Amino acid sequence: MLIIPIGRDQELRRTPFVTIGLVVLLALIHVYTGSVVSKQVEEHAAAQAEYAMLIAQLDTTWNKHQDLDISSMDLPAVGGDMFASMRALNDYQQQRVIKIEAAMERGLIHPEGSDEHDQWLAVKQRVADTEAAVLFHRVGFTPAEPSLWTMLTSMFFHGDLLHLLGNLVFLWAAGCLMESAWGHLAYAGAYLVAGILAIVAHWFMLPTSTEPCIGASGAIAGMMGACLVVHHSERIHVFWVYVLGFRVRHGVGAMPAYLLLGLWLFGQLFYAFAFQGLEHAAGIAFWAHIGGFVGGAALALLIRAAGLEHRDRDDQVAFATEPPPPNDRAAPAAAPHAATPPPLDDAEDAPETVGQAPATLGEPVQRASAAYARGDRKEAHTILEYHLRHAGPMPEAHVLMANLLIDEGQLDRAAEHGSQAIIEFAERGDGLGALDMLRSLAAADVEPRIDATQQFQLAGLLEKVGELEGAAELYHGVASAFPDDPFAAKSGLKAGTLLERLGATEDAQQCYRLVIEIAGDPVFADTAQENLDRLAAAPTAGD
Numbered sequence: 001m002l003i004i005p006i007g008r009d010q011e012l013r014r015t016p017f018v019t020i021g022l023v024v025l026l027a028l029i030h031v032y033t034g035s036v037v038s039k040q041v042e043e044h045a046a047a048q049a050e051y052a053m054l055i056a057q058l059d060t061t062w063n064k065h066q067d068l069d070i071s072s073m074d075l076p077a078v079g080g081d082m083f084a085s086m087r088a089l090n091d092y093q094q095q096r097v098i099k100i101e102a103a104m105e106r107g108l109i110h111p112e113g114s115d116e117h118d119q120w121l122a123v124k125q126r127v128a129d130t131e132a133a134v135l136f137h138r139v140g141f142t143p144a145e146p147s148l149w150t151m152l153t154s155m156f157f158h159g160d161l162l163h164l165l166g167n168l169v170f171l172w173a174a175g176c177l178m179e180s181a182w183g184h185l186a187y188a189g190a191y192l193v194a195g196i197l198a199i200v201a202h203w204f205m206l207p208t209s210t211e212p213c214i215g216a217s218g219a220i221a222g223m224m225g226a227c228l229v230v231h232h233s234e235r236i237h238v239f240w241v242y243v244l245g246f247r248v249r250h251g252v253g254a255m256p257a258y259l260l261l262g263l264w265l266f267g268q269l270f271y272a273f274a275f276q277g278l279e280h281a282a283g284i285a286f287w288a289h290i291g292g293f294v295g296g297a298a299l300a301l302l303i304r305a306a307g308l309e310h311r312d313r314d315d316q317v318a319f320a321t322e323p324p325p326p327n328d329r330a331a332p333a334a335a336p337h338a339a340t341p342p343p344l345d346d347a348e349d350a351p352e353t354v355g356q357a358p359a360t361l362g363e364p365v366q367r368a369s370a371a372y373a374r375g376d377r378k379e380a381h382t383i384l385e386y387h388l389r390h391a392g393p394m395p396e397a398h399v400l401m402a403n404l405l406i407d408e409g410q411l412d413r414a415a416e417h418g419s420q421a422i423i424e425f426a427e428r429g430d431g432l433g434a435l436d437m438l439r440s441l442a443a444a445d446v447e448p449r450i451d452a453t454q455q456f457q458l459a460g461l462l463e464k465v466g467e468l469e470g471a472a473e474l475y476h477g478v479a480s481a482f483p484d485d486p487f488a489a490k491s492g493l494k495a496g497t498l499l500e501r502l503g504a505t506e507d508a509q510q511c512y513r514l515v516i517e518i519a520g521d522p523v524f525a526d527t528a529q530e531n532l533d534r535l536a537a538a539p540t541a542g543d
Contacts, residue, residue, distance in 0.1 A: 002241050003238050003263070004238060004239045005236050005237070005238050006239050006252070007237035008173070008177065008235065008236055008237065013181075014180055014183075014184075016175065016176040016180065017184055018175075018184050018188045018191075019172065022171060022191070022216075023171060023172065025156070026156060026158070026216060027164065029157060030158050030164050033135060033157065037135050037136065040130070040134040040135060044127070047123070047127045048127055050123050051123050051127050054120060055097055055100055058100050058104070059100070136212045136214050137212050138150075139154060139157050139214065140153075140157065141199050141202070141203070141212065141214075142212045143207050143210075145210075151196050151200075152195075154199060154213055156216065157214045157215070158214065159214060159215070167215060167216050167217050167220055170217075170224065171216065171220045171223070174223040175187070175191070175220070177223075177227055178226050181231070182308065190222070190296070190299050190300075190303065191223060192219065193222075193299060194218070194221070194222020194226075194295050194296040194299060195216070195218050195292065197291055197295030198222060198285075198292030198295065199218060199288060201288060202218070202285050204287075217289055217292070218288040218291065218292035219292060220292070221290075221293040222299065225293035225294060225296030226296040226297060226299060228293075229301055231257050232256070234257045235256060235451075236254065236255060237254045238255060240252070254451075268286050268289045268293070271284070364383055364384070364394075365387075365394070365400055367383050368384045368400060369400060380404060381401075381404065384397055388401065395422075395430075395437075398417045398418065399418070399421045399437055402421060406444045406446065411444070411445075414444070415441065418441045419449040419450050421433075422437050422454075431458060431461040431462040432462070432465075434458050434461075435462060435470045438474075451482075452478050452485035452487050452488065452491075455478050455481075456475070456487045456491055458474055459472075459491070468502055471494075475494045475495035475498065476492070476511055476514075478491035479514055479515065479518065483517075483518040484518075489519040489521060490524065492514050492515035492518070492519075492524075493511075493524060495508075496508040496509075496511035496512045496515070497531075508531075508535065509532060509535055512528040512535075513528075513532070516528050516529060
């Protein structure tokens with residue numbers, strides 16, 4: 001199965017200049033060197049093919065040289081584990097070639113000075129010369145001949161167009177997010193360090209390999225590992241395709257970053273062990289990917305511990321210019337829920353959607369709300385953005401930010417902050433706060449970015465605390481907005497049941513009809529029909 005990231009929900013906080021520069025640089029390097037390298041590789045491949053044919057001809061002489069202990073080499077048994085069989089055959093072939101070359105060097109198959117022996121020497125030398133001429137052997141990192149220079153240069157060259165394009169897709173997906181989180185300089189440094197760590201991991205696992213390692217995938221894997229730390233819950237939009245029998249199935253969807261990255265890492269680990277001893281045949285530096293991923297995750301943790309996450313010049317200016325708390329202002333009373341907070345006493349001219357956060361939040365949200373009341377939107381944004389980046393979960397701050405953005409017409413960003421507020425309220429166990437935020441977004445025609453599972457869990461939270469009307473509203477929302485989701489039919493039934501308890505029989509009947517339309521499981525459809533029949537048979541108030 002192939003999964004390709006194609007987008008994300010989160011809006012970037014800054015233009016990813018470094019990532020754009022890397023994409024352009026890698027593409028230009030490949031365009032400039034591609035044709036030259038292609039010709040070099042073709043010449044080397046032709047020399048290898050000629051040498052392989054010559055070795056095959058020498059193979060026919062084995063039975064004449066029993067003293068070389070070549071003919072006694074039996075073909076290994078194959079079967080069972082495919083990868084084990086491949087390793088056995090590969091080892092067998094290498095050993096036979098080594099013995100043939102040893103016999104030729106000793107002049108046992110063809111004597112030194114013969115035409116056959118001279119031809120063998122010439123072809124063998126041509127293989128060595130064409131291999132040394134390939135650019136990758138000068139800029140790629142070869143574990144058997146390590147150098148600090150090639151540790152760096154190997155990150156900027158790619159074997160072919162498919163290799164380049166695959167790396168650029170993942171660089172754009174992961175790099176933009178990490179540059180947005182770390183800032184340009186920290187991101188650029190972490191990218192290079194992750195790439196070097198990837199090469200070190202490859203070197204450690206395959207210290208005797210003579211194959212050059214090239215490509216930016218180790219550094220990109222590092223940014224993917226960093227994403228797992230910093231953006232683990234981010235929803236990533238993907239294109240997927242797989243072949244089942246003779247049918248090719250494909251589609252688009254979304255999954256949390258931790259699932260996508262976890263699947264990718266599992267695949268790398270699987271193939272790293274499966275192709276152990278067959279790295280040349282695989283042609284992929286799996287251990288470099290794994291080392292880069294782990295190294296990037298470790299770098300993300302170090303950057304977070306150093307307090308550099310979400311820091312750049314604008315953040316530092318914000319920190320330096322944040323106003324002191326308004327001491328001449330009495331602390332406002334705490335509101336029951338931040339999505340519908342009471343206004344400040346002196347904020348008569350402020351839009352109704354902007355309110356005062358609970359006093360228990362402390363200074364940040366209070367000062368942001370006060371700044372907005374004074375008409376200083378820039379200051380309000382600066383305070384909120386800084387504290388949202390550096391503080392822990394703060395749903396009330398997201399609520400205030402969402403309301404500010406709604407009033408400014410920035411509905412996409414409002415959806416981002418409003419959705420985060422809903423999620424954090426739910427994690428806190430504050431179902432009413434989450435419901436209020438949902439209703440505020442709906443009143444502004446803003447679509448919240450929460451999936452069916454999150455909405456279903458939130459509805460369950462409201463039901464548990466006795467808020468049946470809100471729970472029914474959310475259950476119905478899952479069934480109507482996500483009709484293909486596994487929770488849809490169950491949610492419709494729950495909505496109908498709660499509406500019956502609330503006395504809203506007609507609304508309950510509509511929910512049951514919806515369940516019949518969308519249910520993939522006949523059990524849900526049958527249950528909904530039974531409930532409809534029961535309600536239809538029940539006596540009305542006038543009977």
